[in-house]
Amino acid sequence: MKALFLAGGFGTRLKPITNDLPKPMVPIxxxxxxxxxxxxxxxxxxxEIVLSTCYKPYKIENHFKDGKKFGVKINYITEDMPLGTAGAIKNAESFFDDTFLVFNAxxxxxxxxxxxxxxxxEKQALATIAVTKVDNPSAYGVIEHDENGFITAFKEKPxxxxxxxxxxxxxxxxxxxQLLDYIPTGRAVSIERETYPLLLQKGFKIAVYNKCSYWLDLGTPEKYLKAHRDILEGNIHVGEHDFNRSKQYISKSARIHHSVKILGSVYIGENVEISSFAVIGPGTVLCDNSSVGVNAKVIGSVVWDNVHVGDGAxxxxxxxxxxxxxxKNKKELNCVLTGSLSHPIAV
Incomplete structure (x- = not known):
């Protein structure tokens, strides 16, 4: 079975993290x-994977290339203009002649x-949609279904x-x-507002898969931080380390000097150096080749590669x-740091 990733979004709400990076390339x-x-x-x-790209596609292609390095075969299709979810799927039609998966990236x-x-x-449906529960569905398009697990209605922000x-x-x-036959070509098409209602109208079976216990759209810097907190707290398993078994991951190549305090759940990557009297955590990720100065503190934060936190900062x-x-001695709270600029975020 092949899979299509819809990786063309602009990541507007995630700025400034996505100023120069497509949203699917944001590191987790x-x-x-x-x-x-x-x-x-x-x-x-x-x-076998197809990547549908639009915003800064070269950043994605330069990383994944043909996929061989990652043990998969990757094909690319690029939108000249945003086509919406259904339009992007239709745009990739030539790759699919059997049952296939689609993911928002x-x-x-x-x-x-x-x-x-x-x-x-088992459901012998034309389409199956994974769903997740939310406390306040009025901000979303909700899905209604019958007792047999088939969708009966889509309601936008009820x-x-x-x-x-x-x-x-x-x-x-x-x-x-067969679903692709019901998506028009050459224009933006919303799968929620156009395609699914049309399929229901024509009597096709659309099943609802409701077994998702963790789900997060990395739409904002606050949600990006939340994703890492959830991983560190063991709410979702990502990568090799199981934070349910051990709250701290410290790579063997990390250099930790004397009198450093490491508190709560933390991830410390390759070749990280932490100087004396620094405080790390709880809820902190330090990615590869980063360094933390003497008496500095990094708490509840995600620090990417090749970052230096100065003494006393x-x-x-x-x-x-x-x-x-x-x-040195700089204080940064509730912000996204890009180069020399600090962008405040909501908390």
Whole structure:
């Protein structure tokens, strides 16, 4: 089975992190989110992938190339203009002649892909949509279904009295290729507002897969920080280390000087150097080749590769992007640091 990743979004709400980086390439525990998701697909035996790109496509292609390095075969298709979810799927039609998977490339979830494929086949549906529960569905398009697990309606941003459902589209789909016949060519098409309602109208079966216990759209800097907190707290498993078993991961190549305090759940990557009397954590990720000066503090933050936190500086509840240098005794709180600029974020 092949998989299509929709990786063309501009990541507007995630700025400034996405000023120069496509949203799927934003690192999660030091590796691009898209790479993490491809690694997960491989575990389920899926090794042929199509990447649909639009915003800074060369950044994605330069990293993944033909996919051989990652143990998969990767093809690319690029949108000249944004085509919407359904339009992007239609644009990749030539790659699919059998059942295929589609993913929004900016989602972090624990969906069991093998189980979802089994479910889709059992239901003999034209499409299966993974869903997730939310507390306040009025900000989303909700999905209603019958007792047999087939979708009956899609309602866009309903008021509390307009729907009993709290299920929303989780951005993971399984489609039969026949579905592509119902998407027009050459224009932007919304799958939620146009394609799915049309399929229901024509009597096709669309199944709802409701076994997702963790789901997060990495849409904002706050959610980006939350994703790392959730990983460190063991709410979702990402990468090799199991934070449910051990709250701290410290690489063998890390150099930690005397009197350093490491508190709570932390991830310390390759060739990280932490100088004397520094405080790291709780809830901190230090990616490869970063360094923390004497008496500095990094708390509740995600620090990318090749960052230096100066002596006496403090970084709290912040994202520090690659190659940043934080001056001696500087205090950074609730911000995204890009080069020499500090951008405040909501908390």
């Amino acid at each position: 525990m030091g590796k691009p989110l898209l790479e993490r998701n491809i690694e997960n697909l491989k575990k389920h035996g899926i090794d 900016d989602i972090l979830s624990d969906i069991d892909i093998s189980d979802m494929i089994r479910f889709h086949k 008021k509390p009295h307009e729907s009993n459902s709290n299920l929303i589209n989780a951005g993971v789909y399984i489609f039969e290729p 403090s970084v709290v509840n912040s994202v520090v992007m690659s190659n940043c240098r934080i001056d």
